[in-house]
Amino acid sequence: MGPQHVTPEAAAALAASDYVIAARKSDADGLLAIRRAVVEPFGLAIVAVDDPPRDRDDPADYPAAVAAWHAARVAAYASVLRARGGSAAFLVWGDPSLYDSSIRIVAALAAELGVDFEVIPGISAPQLLAARHRIVLHPVGAPVHVTTGRRLPEALASGQTNIVIMLLSRLPLDGLADWTIWWGANLGTPSEALVSGRVADVVPAIEAARAAAKEAAGWVMDLALLRAPEASS
Template identity: 40%
Template sequence: MSTELRHLQVIGIGTGDPDHLTLAAVKAMRRADVFFVLGKGNQKDSLTRLRRDILDEHVRRPYRVVEADDPWRDRSQNQFAGYTDAVHDWRRRRADVCEELIRDELTPGQCGAFLVWGDPSLYDSTIAILDGIRAREEVAFSYEVIPGISSVSALAARHRISLNRIGGPVHITPGRRLSETFPNDDGDIVVMLDARESFRHLAGSGIWIYWGAYIGTPDEILVSGPLDEVSGRIRRMRAEARAEHGWIMDTYLLRINTDGAEG
């Protein structure tokens, strides 16, 4: 029996633009023998196609792509405790799928890779899932993480703004926790994973929003301006985009302008 370890790479690939790949990400992809992809249904086939397009453009050596269905996740929970339990349950089932892929599709001594949207350290479960699999001690492997351009960085770049103002911090929160965070007297707020459009509950002069969806893809949408003026427009565009594509990934920055001027 081989004493060699399987090796995995968790590669941040940015928000969809092949040009967002770092040189480190490209070099890591070129070391991989197998790429694992968890599909999210027919409505999100475009996400799988984007991964394959990235591989076609940057990887010259022979490789395999192994796909599996991502387990269903209960997104109906509103309370934090219920939401946390639902996420832990989903991660356990996702770990079962990933463990089977690693064991059955990756030979000891080979290198496998997960291509992660944005950056693996920011609101992504891959690192936690691999740690959970290692803790089970059923299949041995090592892994490394290659950072990527996050949707937060891409949002700021596309709007040509800085995330922070002079000497100020930036708070990053999921949409379900926005009501606990806003207003933030000590800085600005980046909101991610906001399926419920939490910004619609905010009102007041001086609040600016910098919003973006499908950032880095051909379907990119950007809106910025006083929240009271553009909130309705964002909600309409968001609904239209979701209806067209079957899914949406968006991120936004909320900023209170104490001087009444943009930015």
Template identity: 40%
Template structure:
């Protein structure tokens, strides 16, 4: 039986790698990397750095092309489902061609595989089709959410209160009910600007040499975050950021 590890590698700092993750990398025969284009080559480079640091000389690296998708679709759910299916076919072909019986393959996933990542669902989809078989294990990692809280030296929740993790798309529809502390990811439209009285704790490229941080009342720091974000995206060709919005219960 072939085995696959889905390994959370942290938000960007190589030191985020856990001992469990490092041991799994050391047991891996084949690493599967999906190429997202030249603008994200630095993400591939960091993965390869971790592989060199913890794997054995026998390991192999196999790359596939990540399918393109519409970033502003009219039918968001349908577009994502179609992209995920196309992505699963790429991954299925890589596994079938390059992972032999009794070998172990690995996917190195940014942050934690359980938080806004499709790898687990894609592997389940592949197994559901029944063309190939394998077992897989998930190795947790340091998420960008945990890294954000650590960098700002804050707790995500207040005493006796819940917090919610959501997306910029959902925040743009309104503040989530039942929570005054909201962690927001995947916010291409900068939905935080619609809540000027909230406090924001923002971070981008967390854990990397390019890390950016800002905090304060949204009305006071929104322009700074928007300009910093735009400049960073132009310079790198991509951006990964997240933030915590915090409001008073009476707001």
């Protein structure tokens, strides 16, 4: 999640790499600064590749829109790898197994170029959220449901009462006034922000903290654990 969370295994992989490929989402992409801080001890250059545009306004065919974006990323990265050769590393924000498509993209890239790749596990955002708030992600013997902000209504309709929400673009908390929320943004970075409490009591504090984190870093990535009153124990 930040330079301090690079594991010995990840450090060895970076030390064996020739450069890092990273998507550049804008001219002032604050996430590139975090990536530079991660690779600085290894003396690696970051090759920034302009990220292809993507329809983020809830397109009618969301899977098709994502597939097209992934294909465009594969083409852009393949061009770099063909030109530079060597061993490239991709830095994934958090854990590549949770709501991140880097593995899918790199697998397609490897198939196209006829090369191999390795995945190094990282510190996940839910793991760090739990540590920062000093909590367990679920009540005793109970499950935790992990989903996205886009699909929170589905989780609630299906009766889920203990939910980790990732990829938040807003706070869809209508009707959850008595639930408890543990929220965090930009975890592991200097602009990290944390808020917890009864939803009805802390929504203004979350909105203010989210705005402050975005102002400080130029970007914001947040997530939350939501728990119904009857699930607390």
